Amino acid sequence: MRTLRGVDDKLPGSRRAGRGPRQAQAIYQVTLELLAEGGYDGVTIEGVAARSGVNKTTIYRWWADKDALLGAAIIQSSLLRFEVPDTGSLRGDLRVLVRRVVRLLTEDSTSRVVAAALSAVAGRPRLAWLAREFFADRLSGERAVFGRAAERGELSDSVDPALVLDLLAGAVWSRVILRQMPVTGEFADQVVDVVLEGCGARS
Amino acid sequence: MRTLRGVDDKLPGSRRAGRGPRQAQAIYQVTLELLAEGGYDGVTIEGVAARSGVNKTTIYRWWADKDALLGAAIIQSSLLRFEVPDTGSLRGDLRVLVRRVVRLLTEDSTSRVVAAALSAVAGRPRLAWLAREFFADRLSGERAVFGRAAERGELSDSVDPALVLDLLAGAVWSRVILRQMPVTGEFADQVVDVVLEGCGARS
Incomplete structure (x- = not known):
């Protein structure tokens, strides 16, 4: 491993964020599968190599260690990524976003990955x-959603997008992950309505 | 263990929620210490007995297994419990509540316990x-906060307290646990202001 890393460090462009080998998405998928199945301890470079059929040296060429691979998989996997909506209105965009967060936290294919990722990060400050x-x-x-809303005159550009998203996504997280309760479509629409009203949004 | 449980099942009032032996808070404290130090796997009845100096049979008399003890410790420990504020106004009460959630998630004595508890629950559906x-x-x-607010005419009693608390606490969770960013007093006040405005609260 030491030797491989030494060699890799000399390869230009290796292990940069946002890049990866041709098989990157397949490697990410296997990494997240192993995470969902066995938690943080269940992820090993050897295990990812074995299940993905990608040579271990190829994986090490791109990611220095397990944490780097796990980070790339969580941040760049298409499984946890969704397109930013552009419905023509702020309310429409936020309703789509909130529903996507609900799906992410409740659908079997993603919720197990999210729970395992949350569990891994919550217990390990070095993964912050x-x-x-x-x-x-x-x-x-x-x-982009907030930029378009400001252009349409729907929301003051003094409103902090991070605050709005913390309120919206946080309410869903609280309901699903903390209270362990189901989220209805009505709940999703209500949180958007309360937050938009509270931010002085105009339809 | 089997034998002890068999005997315990015949003791009236044993292992009821909200009750416990005289040493309950000391046992809870040790349980949460072990959780913070070693995660879910770090908690064992034997370990709690050894560190608290309470006999193992006493612990088993009250809690059937590790999960029951962990549940009692998390739900009933004074460490994770705070008094419900009564400042005379809804805004005042919610500001106090939000600041207590911030402290819970950021102070060293509690944040490590919360992270370990979240990690344990997120990875184990049977702890839902x-x-x-x-x-x-x-x-x-x-x-009680919302009941008093309705009596004072500050908030319609049609507003769902769980929705308000999901928005407020969720925003703090999102900022601290998900984004891993610091929370300022300004952020805490802003989330209260946005949510109260959004719910049509009157001062």
């Missing part, structure tokens, strides 16, 4: 960067 | 009851 980067990445995409 | 009971217990206390 992973959560920070994941949400910073999502926020940078979601700012 | 524990999260549900914890938040149901807190909600039942916090309803």
Whole structure:
């Protein structure tokens, strides 16, 4: 491992964020499968190599260690990524966003990955960067929703998108992950209505 | 263990929620210490007995197994419990509540316990009851804040307290646990202001 890392460090462009080998999405998928099945301890570079059929040296060429691979998988996997909506109205966009958060936290294919990722990060302060980067990445995409709303005169550009998203996504997290209760479509619409009203949004 | 449980089942009032031996708070404290130090796997009845100096049979007399003890410790420990505020106004009460959630998630003595509890529950569907009971217990206390607000004419009694608390506490959770960012007093006041405005609250 030491030797491989030494060699890899000399390869230009290796292990940069946002890049990866051709098989990156397949590697991410296996990494998240192993995370969902066995938690943080269930993820090993060897296990990912075995199940994905990608050579271990290829994986090490791109990611220095398990935490780097796990970070790339959580942040860049298509499984946990969704397109930023553009419905033509702020209310419409936020309703779509909230419903996507609900699906992410409740559908079997993603909820087990999210629970395992949350469990891994919550218990390991050294993985705090992973959560920070994941949400910073999502926020940078979601700012477009607020930019368009400001252009349409729906929302003052003094309203902080991060605050709005913390209220919306936080309410869903609280209901699903903390209270362990079901989320209805009515709940999803209510949180959007309360937050938009509270931010002085105009339809 | 089997034998002890058999005997215990015949003791009237044993292992009821909300009750416990005289040393209950000391046992809870040790249980949460072990949880913070070693996660879910770090908690064992034997370990709790050894560190608290309470006989193992006494612990088993009250809690059938580790999950029952962990549940009692998380739900009933004074460490994770705070008095429901009564400042004379809804805004005042909610500001106090939000600041207490911030402290719970950021102060060293509690944040490590919360992270370990979240990690344990997120990764184990069979512990979902524990999260549900914890938040149901807190909600039942916090309803008093909304009852008084309705009496003072500050908030319609058609507003769902759980929705308001999901928005407020969820925003703090999102900022601290998901984004892993600091929460300022300004952020805490802003979430209260947005949610109260959004719910049509009157000062």
